[in-house]
Amino acid sequence: MKQKITISLAVNNDKCRAKAMQIAVSTPGVISVTSDADKNQLVVTGGGVDSFELMKCLKRKFKCASIVSIEEVKPPEKKDDKKKDECCKTCPCPPPGYNNPCVQYYPVCQPVYDSNPSCSIQ
Template identity: 45%
Template sequence: MKQKIVMKVQLNSERCRTKALKIAAVAKGVSTVSIQVEKEHVEVIGDEVDAVDLAKSLKKKLGFATIVSVEEVKKPEEKPAQQPEPIQWASNYIHYPQYPAVQYYYDGSYKW
């Protein structure tokens, strides 16, 4: 099950941002990591990521880290491809059966 973990960390400088990215990217099961600098949030999306372990390692290196939210990532529902409706022709005309065309060949051997 994929989950999205949002953590609040202290991002004072570019060095802190780089450290946070490296720590989150190395964690087991992480597939994507992003940082929102204005909110000071690190978003981690992955399969079976341990949020508590990740928070401990971020707190150890950066000094401050708390878990804001952990939620399951839902797959977007796929809509079945819409097939165009078949064209309905008006049957105002008579359908005649189609017979195979017969071709006769004259080779000049028959005489009257």
Template identity: 40%
Template sequence: MKQKIVIKLQMMDLKTRSKAMKIAVGLPGVESAATEGEDKDQIIVIGDGVDSVALVKRLRKAMGMAILVSVAAVEDEDKDKDKDKEKDPKPEPLPCVYYVNEQGYYQEPNCIIM
């Protein structure tokens, strides 16, 4: 089950921000990580089976301060797309019509120029 983890950190410059991102992405199961917040002081981690407590412990050890703000479940977009496909099916193509010569032999055209 995918989950969205929001962690508040004290990131003063780009060096500390990149350090925190490397730690967050290094855990198994992490699919994406992004910074957000008014001063870009929050990291949002999205992944499947990510241990939020282990992530916060690693960030506290490396960065000093880390606060776990929220952990929430995220629905897959693939399921939403499948639901949309069921609601709006594509129209079926029209059948093709083939004409067959019933006489069974080749007829020459009425007008021959030569």
């Protein structure tokens, strides 16, 4: 389960913000860390992140750190599924065992043999 943890952190300069980001990245399970300097917030994204351990590490260095919110990050919806459903309504049914339903089928041309060839190869 991926989660997004927003932490309020009172930092005054870029050096302290970089140190806080370094501490957050070293926590197991963290995928990405972003910093919002205007709001003094640190946004940590990851799977299986222990928020208690993360806060314990941050509070050792920065005394006034607090969790603003913890949200579950849902994976983005796949738009291909919708296109596939729409395509299946308009395209003919594929032969059994064929995976792509949106391939155009063309009739197979059969060669015509003439009994009296007008052309000869010399």
